[in-house]
Amino acid sequence: MTELTLSAIVSKRSRAKSDEFQALTDRYLARAAHYMPAQALNFESEDALSAWIAKAPGRAAAHAILFDPRGKTLTSDEFAHTLGRLRDDGAQRIVFAIGPADGWSDQARTRAAALVSFGRITLPHELARVVAAEQIYRALTILAGHPYHLGH
Known part of the structure; x- marks a missing residue:
């Protein structure tokens, strides 16, 4: 079964300062876990995340989807298709990663399975x-044919 991880590069001083943002993130990942295992992890550097992606103990290397302003802006259906394709192709681990404040390195972008953009806006990390x-x-509900994505 495919396992999902939402990761972020966050320095110690930038860790979550808002319980409300964390509660919302946790709520959506708990809902996602009804469809496939999902977790959230923070890393202090791109190198630490890269090492974890490459070889978590006893696991296959992960497919990384990086959120990056240079990436492709997708509709929710296209995002679901990207996730579904990786799942259907047998990916054991998919990591969605939010980059450091100064952006991803060229090396990280090259290694990524996909680059996805939230558009041209800048969002706070949380x-x-x-x-x-x-x-x-939302992508998992689309793939499962659940009506959540209709009208929300």
Whole structure:
């Protein structure tokens, strides 16, 4: 079964300052877990995330989807299709990652399975996590044929 991880590069001083944002992120990931295992992890550097993606103990390397302003802006259906394609192709681990404040390195962008953009706006890190978690949940409901995505 495919396992999802929503990760973020966050320095210690930038860790979640708002319980409300964290509660929303947790709520959407808990809902997503009804469709496939989902978790959230923070990393202090791109290198730490890259090492975890490459080889978590006893697990296959993960497919990384990086949220990046240079990425493709997708509709929710297109985002669901991207997730579904990886799942159907047998990906064991999919990591959705929100990058550091100064953006992803060229090396990270090259290694990524996909680059996805939230558009040309800049979001605070905590809000980007909520948006990503909701879109992951929405994508899973689309793939399952659940009506959540209709009218929400």
